[in-house]
Amino acid sequence: MKRRAVTAAVATALASLLAAGHLRTVGDLLQTTDAAWVDREVVQSSFAIGAPLDCTALGRYSSASQARTTTGRLLGRDLSPLVGLAGVSATNPGTGASAVPATAPRAGTDAYRDNLTVTALDAALTTDLTGTVAFPLAGTHLGAYGQYARAGSDGRAVAAAGLVSDSGALTVGSATPAGDVATLDLAKLAPTTAALAGVSLGVGAVGARAALDGCQPAGAAVTPERSYTIASLAVRAGVPAVRTVGTTLTTQLGAVSTTVDALGVSLQSTLRTVVGPLLGGTAGASSATVTVDLAALGTALLATPLSDGVVNVDLRTGLVTVDLAALLSGSGGLNGRAPDTQLLLTGLTTVPARVTALLTAWQAQVQQRLTATLNAAAVELRTTVAPLGLGPTRAVVVTSTLGELAQGRGTVGVDGAVASGALLTTVATPLLAALGTVVTTTLFATPGGAVPGLVAALTPVVAAAGPALTPVVTALTSVLTLTVNAQDSPTGGTHRVSALRVGVLAPAPTDLRLATAVVGPVTPLTP
Known part of the structure; x- marks a missing residue:
């Protein structure tokens, strides 16, 4: 009795392994036990299982799978009927797989792959949807951006969409080409929200994969495998107030350049007056x-976008880009999230302050670099002097930089000889002091100097740029929802995963899914 009780306990534990799908046959159960003390009859009688499963046998199951790069609703319009967005599906009634579209090339036994073309995608978005979603990377890695579906009569169904290999494996990773594979115009998706004018969502390479192994013992749970990956996700906003900062700099540098030209005339006049x-x-x-x-200098100051690792500011175009993966890195980033994780866009409320901080630091850099550039500017002044007709004409030459002149320093030569001794005291010292006063007053003095004037002109536009993003952020957090690893509850034996689900609350709502894989149902066939 003791032996039989122990065996029954073991059988109960093994039953849990069987139900979890870790063991498939009674033989598996018996092989995990010690035949010297296990009553095999008890184990055998503990499970109402017939012959061992053969998961390599064909024709035992019907199965189905589907992969779509883009699906859902766009401005209230169902994208399912659009041919260019239909993706690829495979079905197998147990006698062999077939695909829709029928032209989809095979990718192995019972598997099909349908690569995307930008032309087909754009054509699918008919006139009333044109421009809402753009696929800008034609000719780059969209050739590998496709849809894979396998439906086997052995009970195995696999689907993958996005950047995937010929075997349906996800290939988004460190070697993924940079750039957007899809751009959503949020202004068109939410036309009644004025603050979203010029705002878009850029989606990098995405991928989703689902697999279902229906070859399981009777009563065992059939659990799908679902995975996803997103390379990048960014909000981009064209902000006129930010572009104004760049144009103001260009205008003010032009004004400083004009001042420098006038300064040359003033230095020339001072030279004549003093010498x-x-x-x-x-x-x-x-x-x-x-x-x-x-x-x-202006080109250099505007050439490289400002960045703090989360926000990029391009002063030439006024484009502000927010890297959502970096913004959300503290709360888990984009990948590895639990099913149906909605990204918390409240982090966007930090963007106006981030932009202000970047521009304030940049303004200080402008002042430093402008001052350094002017200080390094080479100066050469020349004049001739006729000493009241009592001697030959004398030539006076001053060489210096604007920075040295501002400090009363430079080289003064008279008829080719550098002023020294009495000549230095008589001519060079008062001359350089007079020239220095002109330079300092014209360029660096506060108020009135060209450099402080440029800084003063930048200050109000810099102060206005960050707050100009506040309405944009408010609108985004009000109308936009982003869900990663979107998984629907199983329906009729089907299991779905989408890498990214984009929702836009508007009069004509948008519920767009990018990279969607669906598997099932997988159904045993009567022998």
């Missing part, structure tokens, strides 16, 4: 050259 009397004569022909390229 003539000092040398006891009258200044004649003179010239002034200040070498500086402020247009190149």
Whole structure:
């Protein structure tokens, strides 16, 4: 009795393994036990199981699978009937698989793959939907962006959509090409929300895969395998107030350049005014050259978007990009989330302050680099002096930089000899001091100097740029929902997973799914 009781307990434990799908046959059960003390009759009688399952046998199951890159509703319009978005489906009644579309090429036994073409996708989005979703990467990695479906009569069904291999494996990873595979125009999806003008959602490579193994012992749970991956997700907003910062810089640098040109004239005049009397004569022909390229400085200051790792600001175009994966990294990012995880977009409320911080730091950099550029600008001043007709004409040449002149420093030469001794005291020292006053007053003094003037002109537009994003953020958090690893409850034996589900609450709602894989039902056939 003791032996039989122990065996019954073991059988109960093994039954749980069987129900979980870890064991498939009575033989598996018996092989896991010690025949020296297990009553095999008790084990055998503990399970109402017939012959061992043969999961390699064909014709024992009917199965189905479907893969679609884009599905759902767009502006209230059901995308299912659109041919270019229909994806690929496979069915197998137990006698062999077939696909829809029938032209889908085979990808192995009972499997099919249908690669996407941007032309077909764009054509599917008919006139009333044109521009709502764009597929901009034609000719790059969309050739590998497709749909895979397998329906086997051995009870195995597999579906995969997105960036997938010929075997239906997800290939989104470190080697995934950068860029959007889909761009959603949120202004068109929510036309009554004015704040979303110029706002879009950029979706990088996505993939979803579902598999179902229906070859299980009677009574055992049939559990689908579902996985997804998203390479990137970004909100992009064209913000006029941000672009104004860039245009203001360009305008103000143009004004500083004009000031520098006028400064050359002032330095030339100062040279003539000071040198003539000092040398006891009258200044004649003179010239002034200040070498500086402020247009190149402006190009450099605007060339690289500002970034804090989450927000990128392009001052040339006014485009503000928010990397949602980076924004949400503290709460888990985009991948590895539980089924039906809705991303919390409340983190977007930090974007206006982030933009302000970036622009404030940039403004300080503008002042530093402009000051450094002007200080480094080469200066050459020349004049001739006729000493009251009592001697030969003298040539006075000043070479320096604007920064050195502002400090009263530079090289003064008279007839090719550098001023020294009495000549230095008589001519060079007062001349450089006078020139320095002109440079400082014109460029660097507060108020009135060109550099402080540029900074003052930037200050209000910089201050206005960040808050200009507040209505955008409010609108986004009000109308946009993003769900990753979207999984519907099983219906009629089917199991679905979508990498990304985009919802837009508007008069004509949008519920768009990107990269969707569906498997099932898998049904045993009567022998």
